[in-house]
Amino acid sequence: MFDLLLKGARLVDDTVTDIAIKDGKIAALGNLNGEATKVVSLNGEHYVSAGWIDLHVHCYPKSPIYNDEPDSVGVATGVTTVIDAGSTGADDVDEFYDITRKCGTDVRALLNISKVGLIAQNELANMANIDAEAAGAAIKRHPDFIVGLKARMSSSVVGENGITPLEKAKQIQKANGDLPLMVHIGNNPPNLDEITELLTSGDIITHCYNGKPNRILTPAGELRASVSDALKRGIKLDVGHGTASFSFEVAKLAIAQGILPHTISSDIYCRNRINGPVHSLARVMAKFLAIGLSLPQVINCVTANAAEAIRLKHKGQLAVGFDADLTIFTLKRQPLTLVDAENNALEVDLDLVPLAAIRAGKGYMTEQGSAEHAFDF
Numbered sequence: 001m002f003d004l005l006l007k008g009a010r011l012v013d014d015t016v017t018d019i020a021i022k023d024g025k026i027a028a029l030g031n032l033n034g035e036a037t038k039v040v041s042l043n044g045e046h047y048v049s050a051g052w053i054d055l056h057v058h059c060y061p062k063s064p065i066y067n068d069e070p071d072s073v074g075v076a077t078g079v080t081t082v083i084d085a086g087s088t089g090a091d092d093v094d095e096f097y098d099i100t101r102k103c104g105t106d107v108r109a110l111l112n113i114s115k116v117g118l119i120a121q122n123e124l125a126n127m128a129n130i131d132a133e134a135a136g137a138a139i140k141r142h143p144d145f146i147v148g149l150k151a152r153m154s155s156s157v158v159g160e161n162g163i164t165p166l167e168k169a170k171q172i173q174k175a176n177g178d179l180p181l182m183v184h185i186g187n188n189p190p191n192l193d194e195i196t197e198l199l200t201s202g203d204i205i206t207h208c209y210n211g212k213p214n215r216i217l218t219p220a221g222e223l224r225a226s227v228s229d230a231l232k233r234g235i236k237l238d239v240g241h242g243t244a245s246f247s248f249e250v251a252k253l254a255i256a257q258g259i260l261p262h263t264i265s266s267d268i269y270c271r272n273r274i275n276g277p278v279h280s281l282a283r284v285m286a287k288f289l290a291i292g293l294s295l296p297q298v299i300n301c302v303t304a305n306a307a308e309a310i311r312l313k314h315k316g317q318l319a320v321g322f323d324a325d326l327t328i329f330t331l332k333r334q335p336l337t338l339v340d341a342e343n344n345a346l347e348v349d350l351d352l353v354p355l356a357a358i359r360a361g362k363g364y365m366t367e368q369g370s371a372e373h374a375f376d377f
């Protein structure tokens with residue numbers, strides 16, 4: 001007996017299948033006739049993918065600068081797992097962990113290499129905040145919750161310290177089992193070439209299509225040699241849209257040269273969720289559909305690729321034994337204005353609308369979902 005049976009789920013390759021869930025895991029796929037406590041019929045009308053994973057959010061409610069409620073950027077918008085990118089450091093990650101135990105969304109954290117986290121904009125301006133011992137102890141206290149490290153390497157964050165915080169980050173990474181390291185890029189110094197030089201396979205550059213002068217493209221619009229070398233070494237590109245870090249122009253020029261994102265993430269928090277330009281992960285994904293990525297490519301960026309980037313072994317795929325984290329969504333033909341972080345608008349006629357999230361077998365309707373459908377979870 002299954003707990004939940006989804007009948008007629010359309011996958012992104014346009015095949016239609018049934019999906020059975022038991023004890024929070026995917027139990028079976030295919031043409032299924034087993035009994036289930038609850039049956040939800042999708043009739044091939046709605047898409048189902050592995051649960052969306054947003055690799056870059058800010059959802060520590062107590063951060064004075066970038067805060068949100070985890071479920072507001074998670075299951076309420078069709079996202080089953082959110083990765084908080086450095087809102088907390090060794091000093092406040094315990095409190096963040098406690099808060100997230102009550103959430104429907106699976107919340108994980110990239111630990112800020114600054115022990116104070118995001119209490120102010122310049123957490124790496126004081127080198128005394130980078131306490132390797134405290135970081136190591138925090139990682140040992142929360143081996144599942146802390147999935148990696150975060151270093152924000154732009155001038156407003158590092159002050160006079162240049163590249164030194166990143167050297168420290170690499171040392172902390174080495175001392176802690178080579179955890180994935182996400183590096184934020186923005187205004188220089190430090191210069192992007194200096195940053196990429198220090199990165200190694202598996203490290204993640206977020207804000208990869210930012211439109212600032214320290215961008216991945218040269219003034220002539222070509223990929224910087226240092227970034228090209230980094231990609232050959234296995235460094236990953238993450239979108240991290242945010243309030244100020246996504247340019248249609250940069251993304252289009254890069255994609256035209258085959259420089260695709262490994263992961264599509266939002267860098268969402270309450271202000272850019274409510275006022276834009278982010279709004280939701282789905283909206284960021286719609287932007288990539290608008291500039292030429294296919295639906296399977298976009299979904300792959302928020303499922304399999306995201307799970308791989310932070311080594312979540314039981315997520316990111318619709319396969320038996322994987323976590324029963326799923327997103328139900330639809331593609332809607334309707335006029336839509338998409339705005340990037342440079343205030344450039346793109347008029348399109350295709351929206352990506354999340355209807356529901358299923359997290360560890362439990363269903364959550366989104367606002368759009370409950371307005372149109374009533375899945376009986």
Ligand SMILES: [Zn+2]
Pocket residue numbers: 056057058085240242267
């Ligand atoms: Zn961020």
